[in-house]
Amino acid sequence: MPLIDMLKEAALRAGCLKAVPSVTGGRQDLTPEVLAxxxxxxxxxxxxxxxxxxxxxxxxxxxxxxxxxxxxxxxxAETARQIAIEIAPPINGIGCEPGTR
Structure with a gap:
């Protein structure tokens, strides 16, 4: 499995795409999967x-x-920073839920 697919799957499972402003608010016609x-x-x-x-x-x-x-x-830059914060614990196997830092 390519690394980029693993990262995409981790992003989807961690829910870190909620950090992308237009996913949580405003008009959005892309699914989280397509956005990832x-x-x-x-x-x-x-x-x-x-x-x-x-x-x-x-x-x-x-x-x-x-x-x-x-x-x-x-x-x-802010979105990338927030995604990194949200995705790091699941990738590293730390038992915290996304958004609890």
Whole structure:
């Protein structure tokens, strides 16, 4: 199983996408699963400096424009920080519930 799939699954199970403002409020026509699938490549782009075009050519069903849109609309510094805080305990096997820190 690729690492990006494991991270996406951990994000969904931990419920950390609640940190993304437009998931919890406002008009949102993306399911949490689709949002996670689009955010993970966007995070990868930032982490590796690989470029959106190169990552969009990978083995997934989302276009370069969809990944760019998710990055522009949903991926802010504060959102990334909050997601990291929420996802760290489940990944590390710590027994606390998301949002209890």
């Amino acid at each position: 699938e689009r955010l993970m490549p966007a995070v990868y782009v930032h982490g590796t400096n690989a470029g959106t075009k190169a990552v969009a050519g990978g083995d997934h069903r989302h276009s370069e424009e969809e990944i760019r849109h998710a990055r522009r609309r949903f991926l802010t």
